[in-house]
Amino acid sequence: MSDLTSQADMIKSMSVAAIERVRALEEITGQMEQADIETWHVLHGGMYSRTIEIPAGVVLTGALVKVPTVLVVNGDVSVFANDQEVRITGHAVIPASANRKQAFIAHENTWLTMTFKTDASCVLDAENEFTEEADRLMSRHEMATNHINITGE
DSSP states (O other), X not given: OOHHHHHTSSBOOOOXXXXXXXXXXXXXXXXXXXXXXXXXXXXXXXXXXXXXXXXXXOEEEOOOBOSOEEEEEEEEEEEEETTEEEEEXXXXXXXXXXXXXXXXXXXXXXXXXXXXXXXXXXXXXXXXXXXXXXXXXXXXXXXXXXXXXXXXX
């Protein structure tokens, strides 16, 4: 069981200072060689899910998420959340509040899936709904690999 779920049961909105710490890390990591991160998108039943795999040894900063989501973690990763670093190992399903910008360090290959309720009918709209930093998402990069499943249900 991970420390995050046993101590906090959820990822809460982050303080301005905590978000700024992630932004400072993002400035540093943005100057390093970037890992190739594929994104799997699913729009189904009024929900949007996006899944990425963070390879072992990779540091990744996320976009500022402005909607509440469910975050599913499968692997071994340290995450900066709730103004502290916690390690999640194995499988965890975590309620995650709006207003968070997380940093992750993968100790082993780790899968992250974020899901939220939406009326979006395309990935572009769903991405714009969950963050104002959509233009910085790895799924928007010119060489991005995206797998998209839109069921229409």
